[in-house]
Amino acid sequence: MTYQVMLGAPTETIESTLTAGFEELADSQIVSVHRSSKEIIDTVPKLPNLDVVLIHEELGPLPVLDIIRELSRSHPQLAVILLVEEVLPDTFNQAMEAGARGVLATSATVEELSARISTAADWSRTLRRHLEAASLDIPVSGSRGSVVALSGSKGGIGTTTTAIQLAMVAAKAKRSVCLVDLDLQSGDVPSFMDLTHRRSIVDLAEVADNISAAMLSDTLYVHPDGIHILLAPGEGERGEDMTASAARQILGALRSRYEVVIVDCGAYLTEASAMAVELADTAIVVVSPDLPAIRGGQRLVAMWERLQVRKKDEVTALLTRHSRKNEIQPDFVRKLLGTPLFKHVIPANYRALEEATNTGDPLRISDDGLRKAFRLVADEVGLLVTRASETEEPNSDDQKTGGKKTSLSGLLKKDST
Structure with a gap:
C-alpha cells in the first residue's frame, strides 16, 4: 500500500x-x-x-x-x-x-x-x-500469523466441524484465533455455533486495500470462547463479490493481527478459496473413508496443481470418520490421493457430535476420544505452539x-x- x-x-x-x-x-x-x-x-x-x-x-x-x-x-x-x-x-x-x-x-x-x-x-x-x-479489542499478534486452509473433498464429511474444533482447541491454548468461513454460498458456521451477525466477509471486499481495526471490529463476530469469526454472506449470491484480490488482502490483514487464521473453504473451488489455499501455511484436504470422497479429493488436488494454486506434495490430507472396521484404511487413502496424510485421524463417532451440533455449542462433545483426536490434529498442524515470526525481505x-x-x-x- x-x-x-x-x-x-x-x-x-x-x-x-x-x-x-x-x-x-x-x-x-x-x-x-x-x-x-x-x-x-x-x-x-x-x-x-x-x-x-x-x-x-x-x-x-x-x-x-x-x-x-x-x-x-x-x-x-x-x-x-x-x-x-x-x-x-x-x-x-x-x-x-x-x-x-x-x-x-x-x-x-x-x-x-x-x-x-x-x-x-x-x-x-x-x-x-x-x-x-x-x-x-482486536488482537495484534506482533508477528506473521499462521493460515490454515481446510477444503472438503465433498460436502458432509466434517470440514466445517473440523475447522471449528481446531479453532476452539487453539483458542483454549491461549492463541489469538480468527475463524474465516470462506464457503461463500453455503457456509454453515452460524448453524454450528448458534450465532447471527449482520456483517460478513463480503462487507470487507470493497475496502480490502485499506482494512482498519475499526472495519474488522464491525465485521467480526466475537465468540464467548475467544474465537473471532468472519462469516460468509447470508445471501449466497453475494459471494460473487469476493474476488481473489480481495481475499488476498483480507487474509493478509487477518494474518497480521492473529496468531492463527483458520479458513473453512468448503467443498467447492472459487477464486477466493483458491487464493486461501495458495496463501496458506498449511493446506488440508478433508476426506472420509469412501471412494466418492477420495476421488473428490483427487480431483480437487489435481485441479489445484493444474491451476498452479498448490502442488500436490504441499497438501496434507486429513481422514475423518475413521474406524478400524472400515474397508478403507489410512494407508489406502494415502496411496490413492498421492499426498501426505496426517498421522492422526478423526474417529467415526457421529453420536458424540449430536449435542454439539444441535445446540450450537461446539464444546459439548460427549466423547473424550473425539476431543482428544481434535487436539492431536491441532498439535500436528502446529496450532498449539507459537511459530517463529516470518518476515518478508523488503525491496532494496x-x-x-x-x-x-x-x-x-x-x-x-x-x-x-
Whole structure:
C-alpha cells in the first residue's frame, strides 16, 4: 500500500523541490501540501490514514518545534519528520525531544528520502494498528500469523466441524484465533455455533486495500470462547463479490493481527478459496473413508496443481470418520490421493457430535476420544505452539527509486535553471 505523506512547505520553490523528489518514489504519495502550521493542524484530523508529516524548518507562523509537539500530543501515531538545511546535533536533539521521528537534510538523496519516509511510515502504521486494536479489542499478534486452509473433498464429511474444533482447541491454548468461513454460498458456521451477525466477509471486499481495526471490529463476530469469526454472506449470491484480490488482502490483514487464521473453504473451488489455499501455511484436504470422497479429493488436488494454486506434495490430507472396521484404511487413502496424510485421524463417532451440533455449542462433545483426536490434529498442524515470526525481505532502495542518486537540493537547482 502507498504511504500517505503531508508536506509543510513555506514556499512554492520548496514545494516543487519536495514534489519532484516524491515523483521518484514508487511507494509514497503526497496527499496534501500546506503553507502554514494552522493548515497542517486543522487538516491532519481529516486524514485518518495519513502516515507521515514532512515539515520544513521555515514553516510558520508557529515555531516548527511547537508544531511537532502539538502533532505528537494530539496524534501520537503520526510520524513527523523535520526537513532542515543542515542537520546539526542541537537541531536533531531538539526535534527528537519535541516528538519527531527523524530529521532530514535538504541535501539528502532521493534514496535517503525513501528510506526515511518508509521507516517512519511503517512505524506509524504499526503504532496506529496497535492503538486501534487496543481500543477495539482486536488482537495484534506482533508477528506473521499462521493460515490454515481446510477444503472438503465433498460436502458432509466434517470440514466445517473440523475447522471449528481446531479453532476452539487453539483458542483454549491461549492463541489469538480468527475463524474465516470462506464457503461463500453455503457456509454453515452460524448453524454450528448458534450465532447471527449482520456483517460478513463480503462487507470487507470493497475496502480490502485499506482494512482498519475499526472495519474488522464491525465485521467480526466475537465468540464467548475467544474465537473471532468472519462469516460468509447470508445471501449466497453475494459471494460473487469476493474476488481473489480481495481475499488476498483480507487474509493478509487477518494474518497480521492473529496468531492463527483458520479458513473453512468448503467443498467447492472459487477464486477466493483458491487464493486461501495458495496463501496458506498449511493446506488440508478433508476426506472420509469412501471412494466418492477420495476421488473428490483427487480431483480437487489435481485441479489445484493444474491451476498452479498448490502442488500436490504441499497438501496434507486429513481422514475423518475413521474406524478400524472400515474397508478403507489410512494407508489406502494415502496411496490413492498421492499426498501426505496426517498421522492422526478423526474417529467415526457421529453420536458424540449430536449435542454439539444441535445446540450450537461446539464444546459439548460427549466423547473424550473425539476431543482428544481434535487436539492431536491441532498439535500436528502446529496450532498449539507459537511459530517463529516470518518476515518478508523488503525491496532494496534501488528497486524503489530506480537506482537514481539525485539529491533534493540537486532537484531544486534543476528547477531554477
